Amino acid sequence: MKNNIAETDKTVWFLKTKGPQPLALIAEALKITTEGARFQLLKLSNEGLVNAITESKGRGRPQQIWSLTSAGHARFSDKHADLTLKIIEKIRETLGEQALDAVIEANTKEGIEKYSKEMEGATDLESKVACLARIRDNEGYMAEYEKEGDGFLLIENHCPICAAATACQNFCRSELLTFQTVLGQGVYIQRLDHIVYGARRCAYRISEKPF
Template sequence: MKMTLPDNERAVWILKTKGPLPLIELAKDLNITTEGARFQLIKLANEGLVETRSESKGKGRPQQVWSLTSQGHARFPDAHADLTVKLILKMRDTLGEDALQDVIEANGRDGKEKYLKELANVSDLEGRIGGLARIRDNEGYMATCIKDEEGYLLIENHCPICAAATACMGFCKSELDTFRAVLGDKVSVERVDHILAGARRCAYRIKDRA
């Protein structure tokens, strides 16, 4: 997902992708002085996009940490959230829960087929995870993947269907099932962070069972 925010809101993008940060780290990522970063953050705070809190870590003075407000998170697209939620609720009321789940499962099958087709020529696990991250990033999830000592971590810093997923958790289950199907039976995929559970992002721990 390409950054479309104006230059004076670059800190919003950084806080969205990295989570809460102290001033000195934000200044480093912005490639400006701490005073310049503070000036930008105060301006964004006055606009209701960011906020600061005091955080203690061990001994020493508490550290001021900056994070996004709900208005700051709203700077990123949510795929026509209001209309989507209304349609979900109307479908549930009119056709019933089973019919809604059938539609979600059908949508999940479409996504699985799409991902499998785009990754058809990629056989190694790292390549498939990287490819899946690129697909999800293009779909607006601000996705990336990292490799560490435990395996792989697929990170999604934004959920463009968050409102729909809040109205119906079936979407989240369908996504997890899709990832497992796309990466194969020899791979373990577990959600370790979940936006709907209060985390700042969704993240999936991926391991080769072998």
Template sequence: MKKDVSENEKAIWILKNQGPKSLKEIAVELGITTEGARFQLMKLSGEGLVKSESISRGRGRPQQIWSLTEKGHSRFPDMHGHLTVKLIQTIRESLGENALDKVIASAGEDNIKKYSGQMQEAKDLEEKIRILARIREEEGYMAHYEKTDEGYLLLENHCPICEAAKACQNFCSTELRTFQTVLGDEAVVKRVDHILAGARRCAYLIKT
């Protein structure tokens, strides 16, 4: 969580980064009492930023699980989304789909150069993934990686180009190819969660 996040925004950051949580779990993350957490969540709910629903988690009574609303997700920046969508529409209508594909491919090549340049000194695949996660975090994707029994998970809790990706999903396929290229032949990269498919985040499984 960013250190400069205000108290009443911390719950939003937790839900964005970690997904839906119970009141008790949010209270623990915030380091406050459940009543204090409830007060914050009710305030955010009144602003239309969070919502709760009753969900069963195994045995026992259903729990109230809190998550972000669409308005809550919109608190995180999209990189000039409306302008980008307009430019996509203009290129598509004026120059055609092939021209749009070339523009996106060119942007992908720029990213490959940028990412590869910062990975030159990486000693192994994990270090490459660590560098990639750091770069994506700096670019606004709220990214980090985790080591799992299957390999590595690159997790992106936010998509700052989501509106553009909705208008042209070639952005997403280009992004996947970019990751595969910069991580090299030793890695196999597969997208296992996708925001545009309804997931709360994008996730990439990276295996050797």
């Protein structure tokens, strides 16, 4: 968890990056008592940022699972969403879909050049994925990566261009093309989760072996 954010935002950050969690795990992650965590969650609930459902597992006592509401997710900005949507629609209306595709293609090319330059020192796959995660995190995607079997999992807990990506799926295709290009030939990428389709996060499996 990031330590350079306000104390009151740490619970929201944890739920954003880890998804729905029981009280005990939230308290453990925040390094506070369960009562302290419960107080924070109830405060956030009153603000409409989190809610809880009760789950029963086996013979144990039912437990509350806390998650962010839509208002909670909205705390993490979709950069200039309204303006972006207006620009996309105006390009479609005045210049047509091909012009919009040309703009996205030009942006993709620029992104590939930028990423490639920042990843110049990365040689093996893990260093490339780590560098890619760092770049995406700096761009607001709340990105991280983890080892998974013979490969890696690139996780983006937030999409700062979600409105644009929802309005035009080519933005998402552009991202996959960028990842494939900068990670190089012989690397396989599979999208597992997709925020645009209602998932909590975007996640990509990356490996040097076919899936």
